């Protein structure tokens with residue numbers, strides 16, 4: 001019985017995120033999807049919107065729970081008895097920053113381990129920032145974000 005936590009900005013959720021959530025849900029008994037603040041980014045979607053989109057797209061996953069956190073990730077993990085932090089890795093460009101965060105999280109909470117999951121090849125080019133750029137410029141985002149939330153995302157970005 002292992003509980004894991006998958007944190008991110010999810011600004012907004014993409015098919016790449018959902019792929020990691022689904023694969024994690026098959027491995028761990030319980031998965032918290034934690035919408036967190038990245039101090040280096042100013043989000044385009046509110047915390048509530050990001051959480052609501054995740055709730056919608058994970059509705060069919062019984063062992064997945066969406067939460068929001070506003071402090072340290074490690075503390076949120078420890079509080080919920082989650083000993084594993086899951087991070088999706090797209091390419092080597094992600095690695096340096098993710099590795100640094102993994103080491104810092106280990107320093108802050110020695111009992112919490114970071115596990116990296118390789119993104120599926122078909123989503124390896126995908127990022128929330130690129131989705132937003134394409135949507136704002138009138139491009140098609142079919143297949144890049146979950147269908148249930150696509151129209152809401154487009155409406156928000158094209159206002």
Ligand code: PNS
Pocket residue numbers: 007008009010036037038039041071072073074100101102104105
């Ligand atoms: O999707 P992102 O923006 O790459 O996710 C980054 C995130 C939100 C996981 C990271 O900024 C984070 O862990 N924020 C919570 C605050 C925290 O614990 N900061 C110290 C990280 S070593």
